[in-house]
Amino acid sequence: MFITKKHMPRRTFLKSAAASVSLPLLEAMIPAGTALAQTAATTAPRMGFFYFPHGAVMENWTPETVGNEFELKSILQPLESHKNYLTIVSNLENKRAYGPVHAITPGTWLTGAAPRVSHEPYGGTTVDQIAAQHIGQDTPLPSIEVATETSGAAGSCDRAYGCSYAGTISFRTPTTPLPMENNPRKLFQTMFGVGDNAQERERLAKQTSSILDLMMEESNQLAKKLGATDRVVLNDYLETVREIERRVQKTAEHDMSHMELPDAPSGIPGSFDDHINLQMDLILLAYQGNITRIASMMLAAEVSNQTYNHVGVSDAFHPLSHHQNDANKIARLLRIQEYHSRVFARFVDRLAELPDGDNGSMLDNSIMLYGSNMSNSNAHDHYPLPSVIVGKGGGTIKGGQHIRAKERTPVSNLMLTVLDRIGVHEESFGDSTGRFEEV
Numbered sequence: 001m002f003i004t005k006k007h008m009p010r011r012t013f014l015k016s017a018a019a020s021v022s023l024p025l026l027e028a029m030i031p032a033g034t035a036l037a038q039t040a041a042t043t044a045p046r047m048g049f050f051y052f053p054h055g056a057v058m059e060n061w062t063p064e065t066v067g068n069e070f071e072l073k074s075i076l077q078p079l080e081s082h083k084n085y086l087t088i089v090s091n092l093e094n095k096r097a098y099g100p101v102h103a104i105t106p107g108t109w110l111t112g113a114a115p116r117v118s119h120e121p122y123g124g125t126t127v128d129q130i131a132a133q134h135i136g137q138d139t140p141l142p143s144i145e146v147a148t149e150t151s152g153a154a155g156s157c158d159r160a161y162g163c164s165y166a167g168t169i170s171f172r173t174p175t176t177p178l179p180m181e182n183n184p185r186k187l188f189q190t191m192f193g194v195g196d197n198a199q200e201r202e203r204l205a206k207q208t209s210s211i212l213d214l215m216m217e218e219s220n221q222l223a224k225k226l227g228a229t230d231r232v233v234l235n236d237y238l239e240t241v242r243e244i245e246r247r248v249q250k251t252a253e254h255d256m257s258h259m260e261l262p263d264a265p266s267g268i269p270g271s272f273d274d275h276i277n278l279q280m281d282l283i284l285l286a287y288q289g290n291i292t293r294i295a296s297m298m299l300a301a302e303v304s305n306q307t308y309n310h311v312g313v314s315d316a317f318h319p320l321s322h323h324q325n326d327a328n329k330i331a332r333l334l335r336i337q338e339y340h341s342r343v344f345a346r347f348v349d350r351l352a353e354l355p356d357g358d359n360g361s362m363l364d365n366s367i368m369l370y371g372s373n374m375s376n377s378n379a380h381d382h383y384p385l386p387s388v389i390v391g392k393g394g395g396t397i398k399g400g401q402h403i404r405a406k407e408r409t410p411v412s413n414l415m416l417t418v419l420d421r422i423g424v425h426e427e428s429f430g431d432s433t434g435r436f437e438e439v
Helices: 077-085 127-135 184-192 198-223 228-253 272-288 317-321 327-353 412-421
Strands: 046-051 086-093 144-147 171-173 294-298 313-316 366-371 387-390 401-410
Touching (some): 046 127, 077 086, 077 327, 086 412, 127 171, 127 294, 144 184, 144 272, 184 272, 272 294, 272 327, 313 327, 317 327, 366 412
Parallel strands (some): 046 294, 046 366, 086 401
Antiparallel strands (some): 086 387, 366 387
8 A cells, every 4th residue: 555646547556445555656656847855755754663472582583693794583584685774682671571471561662661560551651652752743643553453362461450551562651551553444544534535534524623623612611610620630631632633633734635545444354464464554654645753563462362374373373482492383483473574574675665755765764673572482581682673764873783782781772772863862761771872
């Protein structure tokens, strides 16, 4: 699914609204006299955080040598053609993830903060949302949160911590976990408006704008009649309304004259392979249309019982991750992990194909973190974490290297470094102890 210019008919490429068929932005799709820098693909930092559950078989992830003379192991082998864009960082640990295993693992990946023992979530603001506060406010959506499953099986919740940390990797504030959208239709309509086609979306957007205007006017009148406590409650509610209003306004101001969108997907595809690739394509569509600059995705749910028959693995994912060092089980688990990397590599391939103004490809100007908050799934440990940055961040990241950090270096150091590279300079992040200057 790609945004195209009108000069080449969209239906030449998209045969089904639910199909995940992708093409690069071609010059033939741009009207004569239009500078490429004026198209939807404009130079701006784009960030992605792609999480896979249940860790990795680390001997099939970590290169043997450091520096730029390294060879990719089997899990990262699908990214071989983009080796010059990879920054693999080894020996990272997340001490904040130790606890009730799966129940807090996803929600602590991007925070570097320990969650409180409470059914009411309280952890830390995630790095993607800190980035969204700084570089996501000029787009219709500051960020999008994507998944393939709504939740995992038993074990993803905990009596002491509840369920909030297992179902998302994004927290807008320490107390506000963001839901991950697994339905392609709902994700599409979040990005481009409710309605099956362009005409419906335009009509419903105007209605939404009118309703919001009326709500704000009546709420402001009501606030004058309320006491201090009620005004605080009302103001919290109005903050949500204002965010919706901001998004509607940004969408209305957003120049979509160059975009010809497909109809909304019909729903969740029956095939997991189609589903995960369609979600990836929608993220790419959001980047390409500058609908958002920041996306987070859980490739599968924590404690996922998804099967991968399409790659010859009939076992449920989570039980297989408890491989008990059985060679046959590890071999099947590797198929799943290598498959996830192939899906991600397909996404990276398309980033590399897309021009980004006059400054190289979209991959040149992006920072994508691909990894997990667990290491050996059989041991349920959080050291050493599988972590790789893909992209060069507009020249702020060298790429093409394997960095072996000091043993048990906080993964927060990597998050702090990523923020630096997009121009967000924090003194610290979570339990960070420093930065990776060599990145």
